[in-house]
Amino acid sequence: xxxxxxxxxxxxxxxxxxxxxxxxxxxxxxxxxxxxxxxxxxxxxxxxxxxxxxxxxxxxxxxxxxxxxxxxxxxxxxxxxxxxxxxxxxxxxxxxxxxxxxx
Amino acid sequence: xxxxxxxxxxxxxxxxxxxxxxxxxxxxxxxxxxxxxxxxxxxxxxxxxxxxxxxxxxxxxxxxxxxxxxxxxxxxxxxxxxxxxxxxxxxxxxxxxxxxxxx
Amino acid sequence: xxxxxxxxxxxxxxxxxxxxxxxxxxxxxxxxxxxxxxxxxxxxxxxxxxxxxxxxxxxxxxxxxxxxxxxxxxxxxxxxxxxxxxxxxxxxxxxxxxxxxxx
Amino acid sequence: xxxxxxxxxxxxxxxxxxxxxxxxxxxxxxxxxxxxxxxxxxxxxxxxxxxxxxxxxxxxxxxxxxxxxxxxxxxxxxxxxxxxxxxxxxxxxxxxxxxxxxx
Numbered sequence: 229x230x231x232x233x234x235x236x237x238x239x240x241x242x243x244x245x246x247x248x249x250x251x252x253x254x255x256x257x258x259x260x261x262x263x264x265x266x267x268x269x270x271x272x273x274x275x276x277x278x279x280x281x282x283x284x285x286x287x288x289x290x291x292x293x294x295x296x297x298x299x300x301x302x303x304x305x306x307x308x309x310x311x312x313x314x315x316x317x318x319x320x321x322x323x324x325x326x327x328x329x330x331x
Numbered sequence: 332x333x334x335x336x337x338x339x340x341x342x343x344x345x346x347x348x349x350x351x352x353x354x355x356x357x358x359x360x361x362x363x364x365x366x367x368x369x370x371x372x373x374x375x376x377x378x379x380x381x382x383x384x385x386x387x388x389x390x391x392x393x394x395x396x397x398x399x400x401x402x403x404x405x406x407x408x409x410x411x412x413x414x415x416x417x418x419x420x421x422x423x424x425x426x427x428x429x430x431x432x433x434x
Numbered sequence: 435x436x437x438x439x440x441x442x443x444x445x446x447x448x449x450x451x452x453x454x455x456x457x458x459x460x461x462x463x464x465x466x467x468x469x470x471x472x473x474x475x476x477x478x479x480x481x482x483x484x485x486x487x488x489x490x491x492x493x494x495x496x497x498x499x500x501x502x503x504x505x506x507x508x509x510x511x512x513x514x515x516x517x518x519x520x521x522x523x524x525x526x527x528x529x530x531x532x533x534x535x536x537x
Numbered sequence: 538x539x540x541x542x543x544x545x546x547x548x549x550x551x552x553x554x555x556x557x558x559x560x561x562x563x564x565x566x567x568x569x570x571x572x573x574x575x576x577x578x579x580x581x582x583x584x585x586x587x588x589x590x591x592x593x594x595x596x597x598x599x600x601x602x603x604x605x606x607x608x609x610x611x612x613x614x615x616x617x618x619x620x621x622x623x624x625x626x627x628x629x630x631x632x633x634x635x636x637x638x639x640x
Contacts, residue, residue: 230413230416230417230420231416231417231419231420231423232335232336232337232416233335233336233416234335235420235423236419236423239423261382261383261385262383262586262590264382265378265379265382265383265586266379266582266583266586268375268378268379269375269376269379269475269579269582269585269586270578270579270582272371272372272375272376272397273372273375273479273482273575273578273579273582274575275368275371275401275404276368276369276371276372276479276482276483276578277482277486277571277574277575277578279364279367279368279404279407279408280364280365280368280483280486280487281486281571282364282408284408284410287405287408287410288410288414288415288418289418291401291404291405291410291415292415292418292419292422294375294397294401295398295401295415295419296419296422298378298394298397298398301378301382301394302390302394304382305382305385305387305390307387307390307391307394310333311391312391312394312395312398313333313334313335313336314333314334315391315392315395316334316339316395316398316399317333317334317338319395319399320334320338320339320342365483365487368483369479369480369483372476372479372482372483372578373475373476373479376472376475376476376479376582376585377472379475379582379585379586380468380471380472380475380585380589383586383589383590384468384589436619436622436623436626437622437623437625437626437629438541438542438543438622439541439542439622440541441626441629442625442629445629467588467589467591468589470588471584471585471588471589472585474581474584474585475581475582475585478577478578478581478582478603479578479581481574481577481607481610482574482575482577482578485570485573485574485610485613485614486570486571486574488570488614490614490616493611493614493616494616494620494621494624495624497607497610497611497616497621498621498624498625498628500581500603500607501604501607501621501625502625502628504584504600504603504604507584507588507600508596508600510588511588511591511593511596513593513596513597513600516539517597518597518600518601518604519539519540519541519542520539520540521597521598521601522540522545522601522604522605523539523540523544525601525605526540526544526545526548
């Protein structure tokens with residue numbers, strides 16, 4: 229069974245109660261939503277750039293950063309990953325262009 | 332068993348072979364990496380704004396958009412989600428600040 | 435005498451008192467800081483993409499959009515362009531790396 | 538006569554021929570368009586966040602950063618500020634909603 233976004237999220241929740249000195253995740257969360265949002269924004273810029281540069285390894289690394297920082301931002305806002313996945317499931321049960329139009 | 336990022340990705344791969352008229356995903360992919368990267372960047376800005384505004388429902392919706400458009404961008408760059416999850420697993424097997432320092 | 439950022443700013447201030455039906459600037463401002471910030475973020479993503487794509491004409495157009503939307507965002511936050519230019523002058527009177535280190 | 542964007546640009550052009558050890562501007566330019574675009578993207582995220590947080594001083598500082606890094610990015614792409622100002626003048630000679638619709 230391979231590593232999933234839920235596994236990563238479980239790890240983030242676990243780390244969030246560590247001390248900021250021992251965990252980067254705890255450190256980010258201790259700085260609040262604003263800092264977490266800033267990090268997500270920066271990583272998004274970097275995955276945009278890496279993908280346009282056609283740099284495969286860098287795109288993989290930056291995509292990983294986006295996923296990690298998005299989960300941290302959700303945690304900072306006390307939103308569970310399940311709420312986001314439920315929203316995605318709801319949208320996916322609709323289809324194609326129709327789904328987009330419904331947003 | 333709840334909806335997972337792998338499920339969403341499977342749906343995106345399935346849709347990517349539809350016609351652009353029938354599928355928003357196929358439409359995006361037909362416009363190339365540049366368009367897919369632009370959409371991801373825009374959605375990242377929107378989740379930053381929604382989270383800072385403390386708007387819970389909007390943050391959930393925009394986080395869903397970020398996940399969806401990140402997967403589409405990976406697909407546009409012919410990168411599999413597994414490659415990104417492997418990278419996250421590798422990082423997570425390390426810990427806390429040490430892990431960040433190693434990046 | 436060529437068109438300056440101050441000229442553009444004067445035009446934005448002038449338009450800001452028009453009705454939202456008659457002026458795009460007034461329309462943006464009527465939607466508040468959040469909308470103005472979103473537009474700036476989107477235009478920044480687009481100038482990043484255009485410049486990486488090496489698309490000269492598009493980069494010029496998107497850079498123009500960034501300048502315009504930055505001024506609108508300042509106006510939305512009741513910050514004058516002079517305050518920003520004074521900050522830039524202050525920094526520029528210092529030099530090079532030293533200046534960056536001082537930020 | 539107050540400090541203008543043209544003054545800042547003249548300073549950036551002057552610095553661009555300095556050694557990367559002596560000038561932050563020269564350092565950025567020596568790293569290429571990709572690095573300059575990344576910095577602009579990051580500063581844009583920061584001005585978005587500062588303005589939403591309603592932090593006046595920080596918004597001024599980040600807006601200054603956006604202007605500086607936009608000019609550096611133009612320089613990296615061998616685009617003159619005049620070309621961008623001409624585009625803005627052209628747009629401004631049109632008006633309001635009509636102008637936006639014409640883009």
